[in-house]
Amino acid sequence: MIQSLEELQLLAQEKRKQEEGFTQELRVCIGSSCASLGSNELEKELAQHIQNQETTKTCKVKGVGCNGLCSSAIMVSNYDKQKHQETLYEQVTQEDIPALANAFQDSTALKEKLCDMTSAFFTKQRKIVLENAGIIDPDDIEDYIAHEGYLALFTALEELSANEIIEEIKLSGLRGRGGGGYPTGLKWETVSKVESEQKYIVCNGDEGDPGAFMDRAVMEADPHKVIEGMIIAGYACGANKGYIYVRAEYPIAVEKLNRAIKQARKYGILGTKIASTSFDFDIEIRLGGGAFVCGEATALVASIEGKRGNPRQKPPHLSDHGLWEAPTVLNNVETFANIAPIIRNGGAWYKNIGTPTSTGTKVFALTGHIKNTGLVEVPMGMTLQELIDEIGGGVPQGSKLKAIQTGGPSGGCIPKELLHTQVDYESFKAIGSIIGSGGLIVMDENSNMVEVARFFMDFCKSESCGKCVPCRVGTTELSFLLDKFVDKKATPSDFELLKSLCEVVQNSSLCGLGQTAPNPVLSTIKYFENEYLKGISND
Ligand SMILES: Cc1cc2nc3c(=O)[nH]c(=O)nc-3n(C[C@H](O)[C@H](O)[C@H](O)COP(=O)(O)O)c2cc1C
Numbered sequence: 144m145i146q147s148l149e150e151l152q153l154l155a156q157e158k159r160k161q162e163e164g165f166t167q168e169l170r171v172c173i174g175s176s177c178a179s180l181g182s183n184e185l186e187k188e189l190a191q192h193i194q195n196q197e198t199t200k201t202c203k204v205k206g207v208g209c210n211g212l213c214s215s216a217i218m219v220s221n222y223d224k225q226k227h228q229e230t231l232y233e234q235v236t237q238e239d240i241p242a243l244a245n246a247f248q249d250s251t252a253l254k255e256k257l258c259d260m261t262s263a264f265f266t267k268q269r270k271i272v273l274e275n276a277g278i279i280d281p282d283d284i285e286d287y288i289a290h291e292g293y294l295a296l297f298t299a300l301e302e303l304s305a306n307e308i309i310e311e312i313k314l315s316g317l318r319g320r321g322g323g324g325y326p327t328g329l330k331w332e333t334v335s336k337v338e339s340e341q342k343y344i345v346c347n348g349d350e351g352d353p354g355a356f357m358d359r360a361v362m363e364a365d366p367h368k369v370i371e372g373m374i375i376a377g378y379a380c381g382a383n384k385g386y387i388y389v390r391a392e393y394p395i396a397v398e399k400l401n402r403a404i405k406q407a408r409k410y411g412i413l414g415t416k417i418a419s420t421s422f423d424f425d426i427e428i429r430l431g432g433g434a435f436v437c438g439e440a441t442a443l444v445a446s447i448e449g450k451r452g453n454p455r456q457k458p459p460h461l462s463d464h465g466l467w468e469a470p471t472v473l474n475n476v477e478t479f480a481n482i483a484p485i486i487r488n489g490g491a492w493y494k495n496i497g498t499p500t501s502t503g504t505k506v507f508a509l510t511g512h513i514k515n516t517g518l519v520e521v522p523m524g525m526t527l528q529e530l531i532d533e534i535g536g537g538v539p540q541g542s543k544l545k546a547i548q549t550g551g552p553s554g555g556c557i558p559k560e561l562l563h564t565q566v567d568y569e570s571f572k573a574i575g576s577i578i579g580s581g582g583l584i585v586m587d588e589n590s591n592m593v594e595v596a597r598f599f600m601d602f603c604k605s606e607s608c609g610k611c612v613p614c615r616v617g618t619t620e621l622s623f624l625l626d627k628f629v630d631k632k633a634t635p636s637d638f639e640l641l642k643s644l645c646e647v648v649q650n651s652s653l654c655g656l657g658q659t660a661p662n663p664v665l666s667t668i669k670y671f672e673n674e675y676l677k678g679i680s681n682d
């Protein structure tokens with residue numbers, strides 16, 4: 144049981160001392176992408192191999208979360224603790240185990256699988272949310288503590304009032320990373336001011352956007368960081384119960400979170416009288432209902448309550464009528480993962496990263512026609528060109544960039560001519576797209592933009608909960624119209640109908656799903672109208 148900040152710091156020191164016996168760490172990625180290629184088995188065999196060799200007794204094998212370069216799975220890094228030097232290997236297989244085991248003695252080993260860590264993919268990123276990903280063992284709370292884990296929580300409990308925490312989050316300028324970009328400090332302040340015996344903190348880990356896997360990686364690589372952010376939110380807002388609503392299709396994330404919660408309880412970090420204060424807080428996991436709409440705030444709350452995950456009218460907002468009618472803070476996984484670094488380093492530190500109105504960093508999942516598919520974290524304000532061409536390595540050889548789809552089914556398509564656009568909430572909105580939760584799909588010159596719009600409309604059509612007519616019937620009609628354009632059977636009046644129906648669905652749907660479903664159509668009409676006109680039949 145850790146009962147004070149001092150005890151936490153002592154434990155961190157002790158753990159670091161224990162680890163001094165190991166001069167080398169072989170870090171095997173056990174995140175979803177690498178695990179799907181057998182990295183768990185590789186980690187076990189590598190550990191066995193190392194154990195059997197007398198010369199490798201000072202080398203530790205450890206399973207870590209995703210370091211981002213998913214296209215090169217399985218990733219293994221060799222970290223020299225004395226030189227603070229990391230060597231990264233890509234596309235590692237079982238056959239590479241003997242060479243890997245010798246890598247710390249022979250720097251030429253596995254030369255053909257060496258990954259260039261001086262490339263922009265590594266040097267241009269700024270890691271705050273993912274600071275521990277690929278470094279710590281997500282199954283070991285003490286490893287987290289040795290890397291400043293729970294320092295923010297214990298500092299907050301011993302040295303800051305609830306108001307001071309909220310002021311710090313407000314000062315940081317942090318905005319919700321789930322898509323809407325609502326100021327987090329303001330949300331917490333509203334809930335903190337509501338008088339109520341019972342309040343809740345809920346973490347949204349439903350992540351349903353096609354092509355998005357940012358939150359999955361955070362939950363798998365650093366579950367304690369999400370938990371720490373939630374406990375701090377509980378203390379700041381006067382809540383003593385939290386729920387993490389996780390997509391059921393994320394078994395590794397669920398396993399990591401479950402283990403982390405158990406460990407946090409064992410160490411007295413969750414439970415009653417945390418850090419010898421009168422503050423109690425505990426967390427439970429709820430599995431997602433398997434529908435995209437369950438990520439919508441009111442639907443998510445209904446789903447946790449055991450009801451069908453249908454959205455409802457707002458207001459009332461969750462801040463006064465949330466889970467079981469109690470005041471509730473709902474934040475995204477990445478939002479919570481930003482909290483501990485902000486409390487540790489101060490709101491002013493965070494505010495200095497990014498742009499004045501979009502502060503901090505953003506995690507993006509790069510997918511589609513791009514060389515470095517995977518996960519990246521960049522400071523807000525970076526241009527799309529730096530993100531796509533430099534960090535992402537651009538479109539693979541032989542083809543050229545056409546457009547970038549951001550924000551999933553609620554987002555839009557940005558043409559290559561706007562690659563100079565800054566990555567921030569305002570700049571994306573100005574060009575008819577959104578940052579959304581961070582899914583970023585790159586499309587090459589062979590992509591058909593009407594088909595892209597139809598893909599997202601079909602997605603919304605099948606994910607519509609059916610509660611309101613504009614969305615239920617509107618997305619079906621829009622999908623039918625888009626089929627006609629793809630099949631080159633549309634008429635000029637279909638084009639007018641398509642545009643006006645988009646407006647109706649946007650303006651009269653009940654929840655965000657319907658309200659934003661026309662966005663991919665509208666942005667492709669804006670930038671690629673010609674492709675729609677080609678879909679109009681001359682017969
Ligand atoms: C259809 C729909 C699906 C959504 N899915 C998610 C999701 O998977 N994860 C998420 O964090 N937010 C999702 N949101 C946004 C949430 O409603 C909510 O705004 C967010 O969780 C608030 O957290 P934040 O302020 O930290 O962004 C979705 C919204 C809509 C309309």
Ligand code: SF4
Binds near residue numbers: 656
């Ligand atoms: S907009 Fe769509 S998803 Fe939302 S309540 Fe209406 S039918 Fe359901």
